[in-house]
Amino acid sequence: QQQVKQSPQSLIVQKGGIPIINCAYENTAFDYFPWYQQFPGKGPALLIAIRPDVSEKKEGRFTISFNKSAKQFSLHIMDSQPGDSATYFCAARSAGNQGGKLIFGQGTELSVKP
Amino acid sequence: ETGVTQSPTHLIKTRGQQVTLRCSSQSGHNTVSWYQQALGQGPQFIFQYYREEENGRGNFPPRFSGLQFPNYSSELNVNALELDDSALYLCASSLVATQETQYFGPGTRLLVL
Numbered sequence: 001q002q003q004v005k006q007s008p009q010s011l012i013v014q015k016g017g018i019p020i021i022n023c024a025y026e027n028t029a030f031d032y033f034p035w036y037q038q039f040p041g042k043g044p045a046l047l048i049a050i051r052p053d054v055s056e057k058k059e060g061r062f063t064i065s066f067n068k069s070a071k072q073f074s075l076h077i078m079d080s081q082p083g084d085s086a087t088y089f090c091a092a093r094s095a096g097n098q099g100g101k102l103i104f105g106q107g108t109e110l111s112v113k114p
Numbered sequence: 115e116t117g118v119t120q121s122p123t124h125l126i127k128t129r130g131q132q133v134t135l136r137c138s139s140q141s142g143h144n145t146v147s148w149y150q151q152a153l154g155q156g157p158q159f160i161f162q163y164y165r166e167e168e169n170g171r172g173n174f175p176p177r178f179s180g181l182q183f184p185n186y187s188s189e190l191n192v193n194a195l196e197l198d199d200s201a202l203y204l205c206a207s208s209l210v211a212t213q214e215t216q217y218f219g220p221g222t223r224l225l226v227l
Contacts, residue, residue: 006156032214034214034215036218041220042220042221043118043204043206043218043219043220043221044157044204044218045218046215046216046217049214049215089156089157091156093214100145100147100162100170100208100214100216101147101159101162101170101172102147102149102157102159102206102216103159104156104157104158105156106155106156107154107155107156
């Protein structure tokens with residue numbers, strides 16, 4: 001119940017395409033859903049985040065869509081660029097007595113071809 | 115404002131040894147969380163420190179321990195190293211324990227032979 005399932009494992013798109021990465025969760029106590037971007041040899045960097053009372057959030061070329069009833073959320077990257085090639089992780093925060101514990105998905109390796 | 119820093123960047127140890135990893139939190143942040151990231155996997159929560167006390171722990175054995183100092187920097191100690199401990203160890207800081215946004219450092223890559 002504490003898992004976050006992420007798909008696909010890898011994704012290849014052409015420059016300008018719109019990659020979509022999906023995540024699903026079971027625990028309805030999760031109260032915050034961030035997406036992180038990680039380049040090889042670097043730590044994860046926060047891209048965008050959403051709370052379950054919002055169905056969509058946009059920041060620049062990145063959009064999160066959130067479906068509370070289906071317990072699913074997804075990341076869309078508009079007008080993708082080769083520089084977006086990285087591994088993307090969805091996560092969920094477990095509220096309550098574990099402070100800010102984040103539970104991460106398995107990651108999606110995105111490759112944007114020129 | 116300085117970001118989260120970690121040291122060392124890389125480390126090689128042998129099975130059974132002990133290791134200490136260090137983290138300096140982002141300026142003004144009083145909460146530090148530690149994560150283990152195995153190759154090809156997402157980070158897994160080890161524990162969190164808030165005001166020098168452990169404030170939540172993931173599914174890791176007691177040989178994983180930590181400290182937080184008055185300046186909010188932190189250490190992760192791992193005793194009796196096992197081959198499966200080989201991973202990237204990430205430190206993340208946040209303004210307070212309940213704040214959602216966690217800022218990650220670059221990590222320490224540990225290899226256990």
